Amino acid sequence: MAASCSKKDTSPNTTATISGLACASGSFSATASAGAIYSATATVPYTGGNGMTYGASTAIASTGVTGLTAILQAGTLTTGTGNLSYTVSGTPASAGTATFSISFGGQNCSISLTVFAAGGGPILPAVYSKIYGATSITFDGTWVTIKCNALPDHKSAYYPVANALHENFSGTTFGGGTFNQNPNTISTQNITLKIPVNPAVAATHAATPMGVIGVALNGVPLFNQYAAGGSPLTGEINSFDQWWGHPQMTGMYHYHVEPLYLTTVKATKSSLMGFLLDGFPVYGPEEAGGTAPTGLDVYHGHTHATADYPLGIYHYHFSSVAPYLNGNGFYGTAGTVTQ
Ligand SMILES: [Zn+2]
Numbered sequence: 307m308a309a310s311c312s313k314k315d316t317s318p319n320t321t322a323t324i325s326g327l328a329c330a331s332g333s334f335s336a337t338a339s340a341g342a343i344y345s346a347t348a349t350v351p352y353t354g355g356n357g358m359t360y361g362a363s364t365a366i367a368s369t370g371v372t373g374l375t376a377i378l379q380a381g382t383l384t385t386g387t388g389n390l391s392y393t394v395s396g397t398p399a400s401a402g403t404a405t406f407s408i409s410f411g412g413q414n415c416s417i418s419l420t421v422f423a424a425g426g427g428p429i430l431p432a433v434y435s436k437i438y439g440a441t442s443i444t445f446d447g448t449w450v451t452i453k454c455n456a457l458p459d460h461k462s463a464y465y466p467v468a469n470a471l472h473e474n475f476s477g478t479t480f481g482g483g484t485f486n487q488n489p490n491t492i493s494t495q496n497i498t499l500k501i502p503v504n505p506a507v508a509a510t511h512a513a514t515p516m517g518v519i520g521v522a523l524n525g526v527p528l529f530n531q532y533a534a535g536g537s538p539l540t541g542e543i544n545s546f547d548q549w550w551g552h553p554q555m556t557g558m559y560h561y562h563v564e565p566l567y568l569t570t571v572k573a574t575k576s577s578l579m580g581f582l583l584d585g586f587p588v589y590g591p592e593e594a595g596g597t598a599p600t601g602l603d604v605y606h607g608h609t610h611a612t613a614d615y616p617l618g619i620y621h622y623h624f625s626s627v628a629p630y631l632n633g634n635g636f637y638g639t640a641g642t643v644t645q
Pocket residue numbers: 529542552553554560562
């Protein structure tokens with residue numbers, strides 16, 4: 307009996323493919339109003355890119371609210387995670403939701419743009435303008451989309467020596483130990499956080515993930531109280547630089563503890579420091595007047611009026627001892643982050 311054989315396709319793969327398209331984390335660079343000429347860039351994160359180049363797409367017409375088109379800009383996929391960029395233009399015919407059905411590299415999903423009534427539109431609450439280090443902040447009425455590059459606006463031993471912001475370590479480490487520089491160097495990141503403008507307590511409090519859990523006013527990400535693998539920060543604390551941050555393996559600079567530059571140079575120990583992904587604000591290690599926060603719950607927050615929220619709000623506080631920022635997970639329902 308003769309054995310059958312099959313032929314393997316050995317032709318090289320020259321087609322751009324991805325393994326996932328995250329339309330839910332997509333964002334538009336501008337808000338739209340009915341009847342007004344619109345021009346913006348839509349950014350859609352992907353995973354599993356195969357490094358191949360791709361051309362521009364044909365125009366994708368909006369449905370729901372008509373009158374807009376999206377065109378994929380030509381580019382080259384990164385190997386792994388990246389963003390697709392679409393040029394969106396036209397004049398939305400009415401208020402409502404304009405939806406674009408996207409198909410790329412074997413994946414499909416839809417991105418939606420809120421179109422506001424003529425002359426209307428959401429007004430971003432002023433408190434978000436305190437995030438001075440963001441590369442952009444946009445608002446669709448529900449979600450505040452904050453983009454940042456994670457480059458600190460202060461000196462660091464972790465900037466490359468050729469960078470004007472490089473400065474050798476001096477001063478006192480966060481834990482009072484001997485500074486122990488890690489091998490990483492600060493590099494530009496592309497981080498998008500979508501946080502709810504109306505934060506709400508979660509029925510089930512999700513654990514904070516490793517990586518970005520929030521953003522500081524200077525556009526530097528906030529990380530939780532764990533080192534890689536969920537182990538305590540103990541061994542890492544001595545690698546925090548003169549302003550108490552450090553970069554991880556991909557060069558993403560971040561704070562696990564009080565951002566000393568914000569609490570001593572740009573603001574005060576009792577000022578707003580940033581936001582976590584659940585939309586609740588983060589304050590420094592002191593209350594107004596210099597007292598220590600009292601009655602922090604297991605998530606490391608509590609509720610009272612602040613200068614930014616005179617009607618009162620739940621907020622987290624930095625502290626000099628663990629968990630430093632956030633305790634047993636998010637108090638509220640977290641938004642999304644791509645990093
Ligand atoms: Zn770290």
